[in-house]
Amino acid sequence: MFKRLAIFVHSLYGGGAERAMLNLARGFSQQGIQVDLVLLRVEGNYLSQLPPEVKIVDLGGGRLWQCFPALVRYLQQEKPSVMLSTLDDTNIAALWARRLVGSKTRLVVNVQNTISQDAKNAKQLKTRFMPQLVRWFFPWADAVVPVSYGVAEDLMQIGVSKECIQIVPNPVVTPNVFQKAQEEVDHPWFSPNQPPVILGVGRLNRQKDFHTLIRAFALLRRQRPARLVILGEDEGEEAALRTLIQELNLTEDVDLPGFVSNPYAYMAKSAVFVLSSLFEGLPSVLIEAMAVGTPVIATNCQSGPLEILDNGKYGKLVDVGDASGLATAILETLKAPLDSDVLRQRGNEFSLERSLAQYSQVLEGADCGITI
Incomplete structure (x- = not known):
């Protein structure tokens, strides 16, 4: 077993990648491994959840290129x-830093999103150019770990060799999820005898397409009482979403509380x-949501939902951007909601324990068995 693990990420703001790295840091530190959390900026909503055993390495708080010398050091x-x-x-940056140092540190890169789709929808030049950078530099990694088969297939289409890819789902479900699920919600819509609440969670950006969810909710409201809550911090879309809510006369039934x-x-x-x-x-x-027993619906986007929901077995899949189909679903x-116990069992297949075991093998240099 390796004795010291460095986990390198921008910051600990509230995204899925950051939460996954936080869970891995906590999990490996509980196994007695020294964990360094290497951050460009020591900030974010998840900082308070770090155990004291995890060492924070501050690279200086600037942009990535400004922090690069500190990463090399x-x-x-x-x-x-x-x-x-x-x-x-x-x-x-990690691949270049190790190459410049000539370090013997084993380097594993984790891929959270479909890079080609991210590039198509990006405004920043570096993101649009990322598929080419990945094609050039990912061969320098000791292993490439996508979080799903869909992400793995996207990497191979970009040009990453199949031989270096090992799929490990994120460590999503932890005991903390179930503990926090039992807490009360400080929101009047969750009181007894209220209309059912439809929930969306994610950063308020173009990728999450909450515009379609709001339009679907408007169609649903024509058929029955309901309310919509969307949780997540603003990344440029909140103003447009609030304008759409007003245009559809939904201000009394849609709430955007921000990050919780x-x-x-x-x-x-x-x-x-x-x-x-x-x-x-x-x-x-x-x-x-499945792990706490809540019925789920998802767009059949690239990638993840098709795998998680097992081709619709655990929740309805709807075409991307289809407000009418989403409303019907x-x-x-x-x-007719699915049984909560069935949903919980499926959600628990993405546990921290399973992810830690698979990551341990990849980080040690062994084949974890989830190759494509």
């Missing part, structure tokens, strides 16, 4: 046994959870 001086990096630009530290309590008390994304990697929120699910 860290590898030179600290020489961790293995480094796990996540998210595309930090993956490229405990979304699991909202999930457990909602009638239906809906993922409306244009694209994903392995959407953690979909798994978390919500209505049908409200009328």
Whole structure:
């Protein structure tokens, strides 16, 4: 077993990748492994959840190129046994830093999203160019770990060799999820004898396509009483979403509370959870909602929902951008929800324990058996 693990990520703001790295850091530190959490910026909603055993390495708080020399120095001086990096630009930086140092640190890069889809929808030049950067530099990695088969297939289409890919789903379901799901929700719509609440969770950006969810909810409201809550911090879309809510006369029935530290309590008390994304990697929120027993619906986007829901066995799949289809799926699910125990069992297949075991093998250099 390796003795020292470095996990390299931008910060600990509230995204699925950051939450996955937080869970891995906690899990490996509980196994007695020294874990360094290497951050460009020591900030984010998840910082308070870090155990004291995890060492925070501050690279200076600037942009990635400004922090790059500090990353190089860290590898030179600290020489961790293995480094796990996540998210595309930090993956490229980690690969270059190790190459410049000539370090013997084993480097595993984690891929959370379908890079080609991200590039198509990006405004930033570096993101649009990322498939080419991945094709050039990912061969330098000791292993490439996508979070789903769909992400793995996307990587191979970009040009990453099949031989270096090992799929490991994110460590989504932890005991903490179930504990927090039992807490009360400080929101009047979750009181007894209220209309059912439809829930969406995710950053308010184009990828999550909450516009389609709001339009679907407007269609649903024509047929029955209901309410819609969308949790997540703003990434440029909140103003447009609020304008759409006003245009559709939904201000009394749609709420955008922003980021909440405990979304699991909202999930457990909602009638239906809906993922409306244009694209994903392995959407953690979909798994978390299932794990607490809430019926789920998802767009059949690339990638993740098809795998998680087993081709519709555990929740309805709807075409991307189809508001009418989404409204119909919500209505049908409200009328005939799947059994909560069945959903919980499926959600628990994406547990921290299973992910830690698979990651241990990859980080040690062994074949974890989930090759494509």
